[in-house]
Amino acid sequence: MSKLYIDIGGTYLRSELLNNGKIFKEKVSSHTISLNDYLEDKLKTCPDIRKIGISFAGQTNHGKILSSPNISVSEYNIKKYIEKKYHVSLKIDNDINCALLAEKEYSKAENMALLYIGTGMGAAVLEQGKIVRGESNLAYELGHVPFKKAPFRCGCGKDNCLELFSSGSGLKKWCAYYGLPAMSVEALKHSKDKRAKKIYKNFTKGLLRAAATLVTLANPKVLVLGGGVILSNPYLKEEVEKKIGKYALFSSLEELDLVLSQFKNASMEGAKRL
Ligand SMILES: [Zn+2]
Incomplete structure (x- = not known):
């Protein structure tokens, strides 16, 4: 039996295929192939895949993709579609919830929050050991x-x-709005x-504002900062540590541990735990 794990974001689709104790890793542009076509390709070339775990950078609920502003999707009811056509079990969740599955195992905290900044900004909250999902995840x-x-719109329309x-x-x-070349956080800081x-x-x-709002609303024991933009600029954690007191409820900060994610790709690790 083989297992397929996928982490799909706005830029890349990364996969790990577990076959006979060996791991085959792949990274492709998420703009060149839809998630659905990628899955079907893999299932045809490796027909003994029985389990699929997907971390998805968009909104999902009960195996359905609700929205995917940066990812090409041709089949929204992905779990039903794939499971009906192939002999597999498929689980899919939002990438930050997946990251939380990996982070909670590492930190062992019962109440924790994640703030990830990469292509987008995402957050997830663990309350008494359970992911807070709301009505529609x-x-x-x-x-x-x-x-x-802002003078332009977000993927959500606002x-x-x-x-x-x-x-x-x-x-x-x-x-782009100011006619500047694309600059990193570091380059912007020193410009x-x-x-x-x-x-x-x-x-x-x-x-x-994001970190303080999250801490004030969710009252976590641990706040994990992660995502590509934060992990490539780890001094941002100190920046938050120094200034969060101005923004967050003071008593919510008393027991708080602020940490950087210890994972290179927590979302992929979470997809394995789905
Ligand atoms: Zn928005």
């Missing part, structure tokens, strides 16, 4: 909480989301250009 969509008005200021895709949009300084300032303000 949409709880803690923190990236879409209003922050400031123009004032936190994600428009404090995410990799948001930074790209701001650089002498006024526009770059403004983008950086809004990025850190949005990050602090």
Whole structure:
């Protein structure tokens, strides 16, 4: 029996195929193939796959994809479609919830929160050992909480989301808007250009607003910061540590441990735990 794990984001689809004790890893652009076609290709070339776990950078609920602003999807009812056609069991969840599955095993905290900044901004909360999901698995969509008005729109349709200021895709949009080349957080921080300084300032303000809102609403014991943008700029953790007191409820901070994710790819690790 083989098992297939997938982590699909706005830029890449990464997979790990577990076959006879060997792991076959693959990384392809998530723009060149739909998730559905990728799965069918794999199931045809490796017909003994029996279990599939997918971490998906979009909204999902009970095996269905609800929305995927950055990922090409041709079949939204993916669990039903694949399980009907092939002899497999498929589980799919939002990438931050998947990351939480891996992080909770590592941290052992019963109450924890995750704030991930990569292409987008995502959050997830564990309460008394259980993931908080809400009615449609949409709880803690923190990236879409209003922050400031922007001159362009978010994937969700609004123009004032936190994600428009404090995410990799948001930074790209701001650089393009000001006619600047795409710049990293680090480059924006050290730039002498006024526009770059403004983008950086809004990025850190949005990050602090997000972290503080999460801590104030969820009251976690552990707040894990992760995602590509934060992990490639680990000093952002100190920035949050230093300034979160200005934004969060003081008593929520007393017992709080602020940590960086210890995983290179927690979402993929979570897909294995689905
Ligand atoms: Zn939004």
